[in-house]
Amino acid sequence: MMLHRSIFQLGQRYRNPSIPAWMKFLRSSDRWSREELETYQLTKLKELVSFAYEHSPYYRSIFEKENISSDEIKGLGDIEKLPILTKEQLLKNNKDIHANYKFKKTFTATTSGSSGDSLVFQREEAADSFNRAAIFRGYSWYEVQPWERNGYFWGFNFSWSERLKTWLLDTLQNRFRVFSYEEKAFKSFVMKLQSATYIHGYSSMIYQTAKLINEKRLERPKRLKLVKGTSEKIYESYQDEVEKAFGRKMISEYGAAESGIIAFECPHGKMHINMEGVIVEEMENEILLTNLQMFSFPIIRYKLGDYITLAKETEKCDCGRAHAILNEVTGRVGKSVYGHEGIYPSLYFYYIFKNLGKVHDLKLNYQVIQRTKGNLEFYVEQKMSEAEQNLLKKEIKRYFKEDISFTVIDDHMLSITNAKKKSFISHL
Incomplete structure (x- = not known):
């Protein structure tokens, strides 16, 4: 375990040196009051609007046309004065939305394009590190460390060169994944699950694996602390098979490439909004998303394309966290x-x-x-x-x-x- 921890931390220092500072911040803010969280959100929103006006040609044009400045943002409710950003506008104005500011380090991010056109944009290291730290904070709620042995349910490339690259990256991250549901390969994957602390990835793939484990009556993994589904809706019908196969329910991590982590489910079953990273609005059952941490490609009041249901502000969670609660992601805003x-x-x-x-x-x-x-x-x-x-x-x-x-x-x-x-x- 010490070896995997050392390898993980070495890679982290090289790729995401800001993670330790963000983790320290997020451990502290994890127990902030709602007032403290909203005060932080307001400060970041003003900073984001000011930066976007100064460095994003698209937002400068929009804000000048609408006569908007950060001075007009005196409370979180004033976010409604800002224009809504659609997926079409995001794709059409991709270049001009990007900030003309020289960041020390950026990464190229790409959306899956599952709802249509794929989006490619630059995300600065600080924002990328914040997003990873937000995930790791969610892991900590389940006493899981990111360098521990984990199974990954995600897509993969069938070419030998890409599979070799994937294998190498997985090895460095103490990770393994299912490449085939053929009996021999699948049984080998299930054997590896015996040493895993957590599993994560597409919820439908986790469910299908659970079904096969149950149908073949294979030995249930004993060490799992966390089963995390992401990128897809987790249907209630999945849970019986998942609990039978893995000994615990599948919890949800909700996010997107453009927004980062939006919400993470705690052990008490509530989806807590990552208020330090995003502002979530609900308009006619659709989510409007503002990414408070990404400045290289400002995302303000973005129609992400999901139907959601927010809990009332008075609703509390037994875990004691004051972060707003997302009751449900009801589905994609799809074709009619x-x-x-x-x-x-x-x-x-x-x-x-x-x-x-x-x-x-x-x-x-x-x-x-x-x-x-x-x-x-x-x-x-x-x-x-x-x-x-x-x-x-x-x-x-x-x-x-x-x-x-x-x-x-x-x-x-x-x-x-x-x-x-x-x-x-x-x-x-």
């Missing part, structure tokens, strides 16, 4: 659903299946595909009885009435695109 006559939000699917779980304790993994207007294909992973199919059909009709024709196909393996499982795929 087209009926024979009307147009509907894809969020309907979330509520259809949530209602089945809440009212009938029917927890299903699903994927909906639309190929033509007025027609939907509902694919369900679980084998369903006739009564269960009728419950689903009744719920679908509650939302779409007679404007949608649909078929239900159960006992079906759900498709994955770019290593992510999308709940709604539209070909229109």
Whole structure:
């Protein structure tokens, strides 16, 4: 363990020298009052707006046009005076949003492009280190150190050169990953899990691995302290299989490349917003995100593309942290659903299946595909009885009435695109 710790810290000093200072800060702010957290947010917001005006051609133009300056930001509520940034604007004005300031060290960051176009931008070392420190703080809630043995569920390249590079990077980080679900390779991966302290990655991959462990009746890992799902929604239907296979539920880390870590689930089951790093607004159920730590590519009131539900400010967590609570990430703001006559939000699917779980304790993994207007294909992973199919059909009709024709196909393996499982795929 000492060797892996030394290797990790050596790499950290080379790549992210700011992490120790950020960790010291975040350990302190972890127990700040709400007032202290909001005071810090206001200070950082003023600093960000002032810097963006000075060094980002895009924001300078926008702020001058709207007659906006940091002097007008006297309270957090004044953030509403600032313009909203859409994904289209972000992509179109990529170059001008970047700050014309010479940072000592930057990294190239790339979004997955799972919702459309991929975004490439520069992130300064301080912001990158803050983001990593925020993740490590979340690990500390579970008494996990980042250099401990860990299993990683993520995409990989099939070329031998890229796999060799991946293997080398994983080895340096005391990490291993599943490259194949073929029996021999998979059993080797499960054997390695016996020595792991934590596992993390795509929630759908963790779930599929848990299912295989349970189906093959393989030995359950004994040392796991943390099972963390990220990059995808964690469905309630995943948890039974995950707990059976790994001995604990899957917790959620919510973030994005543009925003960094937005929220991390504590051992008491609440998603605490990383208030030192972001300001989260909820507007018509959509998230607006301001990254308080990244100045090389300012992100202010950005429509990230997720539906969310924020807890009331009066809601508290038994862990004692005063950070705001994110009740739920309800799903991606995806393409519209087209009926024979009307147009509907894809969020309907979330509520259809949530209602089945809440009212009938029917927890299903699903994927909906639309190929033509007025027609939907509902694919369900679980084998369903006739009564269960009728419950689903009744719920679908509650939302779409007679404007949608649909078929239900159960006992079906759900498709994955770019290593992510999308709940709604539209070909229109």
